[in-house]
Amino acid sequence: MSDLLKFDLLSASIALKNKEFSSLELTNAYFEAIEQTSALGAYLEILKDRSMDMAKASDKNIKNGTARPLEGLPIGVKDMFCTKDVKTTASSKILENFYPTYESTVTQNLWDDGAVMLGKLSCDEFAMGSSNETAAKGNVVNPWLKNRKMSPGGSSGGSASAVAARSALAATGTDTGGSIRQPAAFCGITGLKPTYGRCSRWGIVAFSSSLDQAGPLTRTVSDAALMLNSMAGHDKKDSTSANLEMPDLMNYLDKGIRGKKIGIPKEYTQDGISDDIVSFYEKSINWLKDSGAEIVPVSLPHTKYALPVYYIIAPAEASSNLARYDGVRYGKRNEAASLDEMYETTRGNGFGDEVKRRIMIGTYVLSSGYYDAYYLKAQKVRRLIKEDFDNVFEEVDYILTPSTPTTSFELGKKQDPLTMYLNDIFTVPASLAGLPGISLPVGLDKSGLPIGIQLIANSFDEPGLISTARVLERSAEFNFIADGAAK
Amino acid sequence: MNESINLKPGQINGETGIWEMVIGLEIHAQISSKSKLFSGAAASFGAEANSNVSLVDAAMPGMLPVINEFCVEQAVKTGLALNAKINNVSIFDRKNYFYADLPQGYQISQFTKPIVGEGEIIIDLDDGLQTIIGIERLHLEQDAGKSLHDQHPSKSYIDLNRTGVALMEIVSKPDIRSPQEAGAYVKKIRSILRYVGACDGNMEEGSLRADCNVSVRKSGEEFGTRCEIKNLNSVRFIIQAIQSEAERQVEILEEGGNINQETRLFDTSTGETRSMRSKEDAHDYRYFPDPDLLPLEFSDSWVQKIRETLPELPDLLKKRLVNDFGITPYDASILVEEKDYVDFYQKAANGKDGKLTANWMITELFGALKKENISLSNSPISPEKLGQLIALISDGTISGKIAKDVFAEMMKSKKSPSNIVKEKGLEQVSDDTEILKLIDKVISENEDKVKDYLGGKDKLFGFFVGQVMKLSQGKANPGIVNKLLKEKL
Numbered sequence: 001m002s003d004l005l006k007f008d009l010l011s012a013s014i015a016l017k018n019k020e021f022s023s024l025e026l027t028n029a030y031f032e033a034i035e036q037t038s039a040l041g042a043y044l045e046i047l048k049d050r051s052m053d054m055a056k057a058s059d060k061n062i063k064n065g066t067a068r069p070l071e072g073l074p075i076g077v078k079d080m081f082c083t084k085d086v087k088t089t090a091s092s093k094i095l096e097n098f099y100p101t102y103e104s105t106v107t108q109n110l111w112d113d114g115a116v117m118l119g120k121l122s123c124d125e126f127a128m129g130s131s132n133e134t135a136a137k138g139n140v141v142n143p144w145l146k147n148r149k150m151s152p153g154g155s156s157g158g159s160a161s162a163v164a165a166r167s168a169l170a171a172t173g174t175d176t177g178g179s180i181r182q183p184a185a186f187c188g189i190t191g192l193k194p195t196y197g198r199c200s201r202w203g204i205v206a207f208s209s210s211l212d213q214a215g216p217l218t219r220t221v222s223d224a225a226l227m228l229n230s231m232a233g234h235d236k237k238d239s240t241s242a243n244l245e246m247p248d249l250m251n252y253l254d255k256g257i258r259g260k261k262i263g264i265p266k267e268y269t270q271d272g273i274s275d276d277i278v279s280f281y282e283k284s285i286n287w288l289k290d291s292g293a294e295i296v297p298v299s300l301p302h303t304k305y306a307l308p309v310y311y312i313i314a315p316a317e318a319s320s321n322l323a324r325y326d327g328v329r330y331g332k333r334n335e336a337a338s339l340d341e342m343y344e345t346t347r348g349n350g351f352g353d354e355v356k357r358r359i360m361i362g363t364y365v366l367s368s369g370y371y372d373a374y375y376l377k378a379q380k381v382r383r384l385i386k387e388d389f390d391n392v393f394e395e396v397d398y399i400l401t402p403s404t405p406t407t408s409f410e411l412g413k414k415q416d417p418l419t420m421y422l423n424d425i426f427t428v429p430a431s432l433a434g435l436p437g438i439s440l441p442v443g444l445d446k447s448g449l450p451i452g453i454q455l456i457a458n459s460f461d462e463p464g465l466i467s468t469a470r471v472l473e474r475s476a477e478f479n480f481i482a483d484g485a486a487k
Numbered sequence: 488m489n490e491s492i493n494l495k496p497g498q499i500n501g502e503t504g505i506w507e508m509v510i511g512l513e514i515h516a517q518i519s520s521k522s523k524l525f526s527g528a529a530a531s532f533g534a535e536a537n538s539n540v541s542l543v544d545a546a547m548p549g550m551l552p553v554i555n556e557f558c559v560e561q562a563v564k565t566g567l568a569l570n571a572k573i574n575n576v577s578i579f580d581r582k583n584y585f586y587a588d589l590p591q592g593y594q595i596s597q598f599t600k601p602i603v604g605e606g607e608i609i610i611d612l613d614d615g616l617q618t619i620i621g622i623e624r625l626h627l628e629q630d631a632g633k634s635l636h637d638q639h640p641s642k643s644y645i646d647l648n649r650t651g652v653a654l655m656e657i658v659s660k661p662d663i664r665s666p667q668e669a670g671a672y673v674k675k676i677r678s679i680l681r682y683v684g685a686c687d688g689n690m691e692e693g694s695l696r697a698d699c700n701v702s703v704r705k706s707g708e709e710f711g712t713r714c715e716i717k718n719l720n721s722v723r724f725i726i727q728a729i730q731s732e733a734e735r736q737v738e739i740l741e742e743g744g745n746i747n748q749e750t751r752l753f754d755t756s757t758g759e760t761r762s763m764r765s766k767e768d769a770h771d772y773r774y775f776p777d778p779d780l781l782p783l784e785f786s787d788s789w790v791q792k793i794r795e796t797l798p799e800l801p802d803l804l805k806k807r808l809v810n811d812f813g814i815t816p817y818d819a820s821i822l823v824e825e826k827d828y829v830d831f832y833q834k835a836a837n838g839k840d841g842k843l844t845a846n847w848m849i850t851e852l853f854g855a856l857k858k859e860n861i862s863l864s865n866s867p868i869s870p871e872k873l874g875q876l877i878a879l880i881s882d883g884t885i886s887g888k889i890a891k892d893v894f895a896e897m898m899k900s901k902k903s904p905s906n907i908v909k910e911k912g913l914e915q916v917s918d919d920t921e922i923l924k925l926i927d928k929v930i931s932e933n934e935d936k937v938k939d940y941l942g943g944k945d946k947l948f949g950f951f952v953g954q955v956m957k958l959s960q961g962k963a964n965p966g967i968v969n970k971l972l973k974e975k976l
């Protein structure tokens with residue numbers, strides 16, 4: 001194993017500044033790792049020349065003493081982010097040859113802070129999925145128990161797989177209902193979904209506009225803090241982006257949680273949750289208690305409606321957001337005799353089954369005669385779910401839950417869509433409420449697969465989320481490396 | 488049919504009796520904004536195809552709309568000018584449908600919570616009467632692009648320049664009862680829009696278009712089923728289309744048929760409407776709040792600030808013109824139709840005979856400009872020069888008849904009226920001895936007629952006046968001619 005791969009984002013950034021090695025050396029090590037782990041299928045685009053140029057420029061900055069916060073650190077980008085002159089497909093056939101002429105705000109922020117772009121990472125098609133199996137270019141494999149070909153989770157499956165396999169120092173993800181946190185949990189890494197509005201959505205291929213939020217997938221909580229520092233910020237080009245300064249999260253790594261109250265919602269311990277996860281959930285509660293937090297049982301009574309509400313609102317917005325993929329101006333077009341036929345064949349061939357399913361559900365719930373019963377009611381219940389959290393945050397500072405009801409599952413064992421949707425049962429409520437959440441690995445189950453625990457904070461309390469997650473991280477001492485990771 | 492019935496405008500005399508029309512209008516007014524409603528692309532007219540298209544307009548992946556505050560201000564201004572309720576919180580919705588000139592696959596509009604609510608305006612009719620028409624709402628929305636179907640034998644061309652341009656849709660209540668009222672309503676809305684500067688009102692360039700909802704009923708009955716005539720771009724077509732559509736509906740109903748609720752197009756070549764799509768084929772637009780945009784919110788004090796920027800609006804201005812210049816309400820209503828007109832008039836009438844100025848402006852100047860097809864802003868006669876002409880008439884320097892010649896010369900040469908009068912020696916002759924000389928000449932040349940006149944043929948007096956005026960080449964002061972002739976005869 002290349003020694004350089006041992007460094008995480010934060011330690012690598014310090015080592016680069018201390019000139020222990022160069023960004024070019026580090027970036028090269030990652031390209032070797034990408035090659036070594038190519039069977040995992042995490043990368044859709046590998047940008048060797050470009051990243052070498054970026055690394056050289058970073059080395060110059062480091063030499064000149066003008067290093068920026070992420071100077072010279074090689075990272076991967078989920079294919080939902082539009083990247084200038086770099087193919088951006090959202091893992092869909094319908095965008096198979098799309099080269100944006102613009103760079104998303106979040107990725108631009110990362111490059112402006114000195115990060116080096118390794119390439120584009122696979123995901124579920126249009127971020128719709130929880131196993132990365134809906135990607136047009138095929139499955140991504142979880143580096144854990146690599147011979148069994150486990151799912152990395154989704155939709156940020158490529159990002160999670162690459163970070164766990166050490167073929168990216170860190171990666172960007174997007175989370176709509178759990179798409180950062182669930183794959184992070186499946187791959188034994190840290191995934192942070194910020195408060196809705198914290199990161200600009202400008203230039204991110206839209207799935208569900210009221211839920212989509214970019215965030216980091218990293219090896220550690222500190223890395224997540226370092227990366228989110230750069231990703232976040234107000235953007236005039238996104239009307240829903242919060243005009244709110246985010247404090248430097250690196251100042252909150254070691255604040256501790258003494259005197260803080262941690263809510264344990266009774267609705268999150270249900271049938272169907274694996275014993276190993278329950279056991280690590282209990283351990284996590286005790287770790288926080290031992291670190292000086294007060295544990296408070298709480299109730300979020302509308303939790304059981306979160307999943308159905310999500311599967312009305314997200315497809316409704318998606319059905320409208322995806323209408324622009326019509327083969328007229330960009331992307332794949334299937335020629336036909338009439339305009340309607342052209343739409344039908346282009347969209348029929350361009351979209352995969354899961355995307356079509358959600359477009360149909362979304363179109364249905366918005367249709368006249370069904371709107372009130374589905375979309376409008378879902379919006380009302382969404383408000384109730386948000387109020388549940390508001391009430392609980394009157395009593396407690398953070399909420400602790402499992403990230404997922406099960407650990408990763410084998411790829412290709414076709415699950416019906418409903419079972420698949422249950423993967424997001426613990427992550428969806430915070431998404432609907434727009435709250436920040438983080439999943440971090442706390443242990444392995446009996447078969448050796450990572451278990452993730454989720455912390456949820458109140459809106460815009462990313463600093464407290466980081467402090468609390470750090471306490472849990474230190475207690476859990478999760479030092480395992482995936483067997484499929486680069487060596 | 489009973490030919491003797493005196494029909495009011497908007498009534499149709501059918502076999503079964505008199506029908507009346509019920510009309511509601513949706514006016515789409517393009518906001519006079521340099522950039523589009525949600526993007527920075529230019530909104531100018533006549534640019535090369537697809538040259539004013541931003542990434543947002545082309546609906547590139549990941550692009551997001553950002554509201555243009557100027558357009559919001561214009562909508563509020565217009566709402567205030569329509570005496571309407573301003574909604575401090577309004578919401579943008581997506582109206583979803585597929586079409587090649589709608590890149591997003593949805594139009595951003597306002598459905599349940601528009602920026603402006605109910606209001607009303609007064610319209611002026613040709614007979615000098617006024618009536619009130621209710622406004623249902625005004626909302627902001629994006630325009631779609633343009634499909635060009637005649638450029639290629641099998642393909643359509645798409646121009647996205649218009650895509651995303653800001654429109655205000657102003658919806659009337661079904662208060663309109665005749666094509667003439669509809670025409671007056673559109674003119675009034677256009678005039679208000681121009682006063683507040685929210686829209687240039689240019690119907691030829693498509694800045695103002697109307698959809699007309701038309702139904703017919705017997706007086707006192709419930710509203711009938713309506714048809715919507717789409718996209719009319721002149722007052723004349725609006726009047727024609729409504730008349731023809733109402734007649735079509737009456738014919739169907741009198742034959743025992745039913746009106747199908749549908750969308751129709753007006754064929755300008757035949758002067759008739761034809762079906763575009765029936766209610767069954769109507770889109771299900773699946774409106775829902777646009778999650779890319781926050782609700783539009785503003786404070787009362789912000790609205791108040793906008794209110795303070797409003798110019799004097801036509802209705803109040805009209806009252807003021809009647810009071811200050813002593814003109815008739817009818818003349819005043821013509822003058823306030825356009826801000827240009829009233830500005831011109833106020834300059835011309837400043838310190839002059841207001842009534843005379845109004846007559847000259849409306850009859851002579853508008854007539855001459857119309858004949859030459861020149862707009863008032865390009866008039867060869869400036870307001871100041873028209874005022875000078877009025878002054879020359881009022882102080883007796885020239886007669887009204889001579890003034891017409893001077894006016895014609897002014898149109899041609901752009902010279903000032905006093906110069907023309909001087910150059911051509913057109914001053915009115917009011918000197919008694921001069922005029923007496925002319926009278927003597929006329930009398931001596933027409934002795935037989937003098938005898939007849941004295942013998943009782945009073946009507947011949949006009950003949951003598953005419954002869955004297957003719958002899959003076961029209962310059963003699965007609966009042967003095969009259970007076971002296973009477974004495975002399």
